[in-house]
Amino acid sequence: MPPEVMRQLCAHLDTFEAMTCHEIRLSVELLMDTGRRPEEICRLDLNCLTRDSQGKPVLLYDNWKEQRLRRQLPIHEPTAKLIIDQQRGVRERFPDPPPSQLVLLPGQVLNLRGDRSIDSNHLSAMHREWVESLPDFVLDDGTVFDKEKIFPYAYRHSFAQRHADAGVPIDVLAELMDHDNYQTTKTYFRVKEVRLREAVERVTNMQFDRHGTRIWGAITTVLDAERTRRAVGAVVVPFGTCSEPSNVAAGGGACPLRFRCVGCDHFSTDVSYLPDLRSYLDDLLRQRERLRSMSEAEDWARAEAMPSEAEITRIRRLIQRVTEDVETLTEAERAEINRAAQVVRQTRQNFLGMPRIRQPLPDLRPERPA
Ligand code: SF4
Numbered sequence: 001m002p003p004e005v006m007r008q009l010c011a012h013l014d015t016f017e018a019m020t021c022h023e024i025r026l027s028v029e030l031l032m033d034t035g036r037r038p039e040e041i042c043r044l045d046l047n048c049l050t051r052d053s054q055g056k057p058v059l060l061y062d063n064w065k066e067q068r069l070r071r072q073l074p075i076h077e078p079t080a081k082l083i084i085d086q087q088r089g090v091r092e093r094f095p096d097p098p099p100s101q102l103v104l105l106p107g108q109v110l111n112l113r114g115d116r117s118i119d120s121n122h123l124s125a126m127h128r129e130w131v132e133s134l135p136d137f138v139l140d141d142g143t144v145f146d147k148e149k150i151f152p153y154a155y156r157h158s159f160a161q162r163h164a165d166a167g168v169p170i171d172v173l174a175e176l177m178d179h180d181n182y183q184t185t186k187t188y189f190r191v192k193e194v195r196l197r198e199a200v201e202r203v204t205n206m207q208f209d210r211h212g213t214r215i216w217g218a219i220t221t222v223l224d225a226e227r228t229r230r231a232v233g234a235v236v237v238p239f240g241t242c243s244e245p246s247n248v249a250a251g252g253g254a255c256p257l258r259f260r261c262v263g264c265d266h267f268s269t270d271v272s273y274l275p276d277l278r279s280y281l282d283d284l285l286r287q288r289e290r291l292r293s294m295s296e297a298e299d300w301a302r303a304e305a306m307p308s309e310a311e312i313t314r315i316r317r318l319i320q321r322v323t324e325d326v327e328t329l330t331e332a333e334r335a336e337i338n339r340a341a342q343v344v345r346q347t348r349q350n351f352l353g354m355p356r357i358r359q360p361l362p363d364l365r366p367e368r369p370a
Pocket residue numbers: 237241242243244247255256257258259260261262264265266267268
């Protein structure tokens with residue numbers, strides 16, 4: 001579903017609750033936020049929220065379709081808060097049974113023990129009624145979006161598309177979707193994105209930390225939830241990505257180091273940023289020469305404006321390490337990575353602009369506080 005449609009749906013969530021019950025409305029919010037299948041959301045346990053080793057929220061759910069139980073999905077804090085509030089409400093409504101026997105979204109009728117969940121067919125029916133009651137969904141180009149295409153399972157496709165558009169690697173996206181096979185995951189986003197996705201995969205295979213050490217290929221043993229979070233918990237900054245939590249939460253606008261990324265452990269980059277690194281280095285060198293020959297400024301002002309030797313050295317070293325790594329590839333691999341980097345750069349320039357900061361990845365509902 002296009003972002004404009006999602007925005008309009010989110011804006012009308014309160015009217016949905018007025019038509020039905022809180023649990024049905026909440027199930028739709030969770031579908032939007034997590035991309036799980038309707039059955040997986042409807043049947044969540046009361047104890048479906050945990051925290052990873054960094055204290056970040058993780059949803060525990062059962063993949064009924066594949067019969068894989070206790071799956072983990074990293075989620076945003078606002079989504080975790082929805083769950084925590086609901087857990088409190090369920091405990092008040094059913095104070096006697098132990099929490100392990102309760103469900104997160106208990107149905108309204110014939111449910112004295114709180115162990116019967118809302119029904120996904122009922123959810124679909126109520127959702128259809130709600131969508132039909134809403135005004136037309138007018139897209140940015142003035143056309144009207146077909147309401148028939150708005151149904152609970154479509155939120156799963158939107159979730160996949162949103163991550164694919166943001167450049168989340170296919171292996172991570174497959175994990176987020178809990179697919180065994182990348183081919184299945186690829187059917188969840190638009191075909192025209194596939195070329196870009198493949199390019200993104202290639203360049204992220206050549207990712208480096210600030211010292212120029214390759215990192216992505218080595219991430220094979222971290223916990224699923226941590227690995228996927230690593231891919232989604234980042235914002236684009238000049239020359240690479242930043243994973244500093246407060247900066248990510250602020251959409252890249254709250255860097256405590258004033259974007260001295262090459263001196264920061266939260267920074268990583270990939271081959272597609274090589275031209276940006278080179279032109280930044282050229283800028284620094286030019287700026288240094290200009291300041292040296294400038295006589296109409298006081299010493300302290302010139303000293304403060306002067307690019308630091310340490311930064312220049314670091315950037316030189318980073319460029320050298322990345323370039324050396326690319327040179328270890330065969331000619332055919334090099335040509336492929338260059339083509340991929342070009343595609344990724346083109347997209348970045350078209351959609352993001354350089355070196356502006358991109359919004360944080362995948363929160364569908366940016367109007368909510370982080
Ligand atoms: S210096 Fe760069 S990587 Fe470090 S917190 Fe700031 S923006 Fe993020």
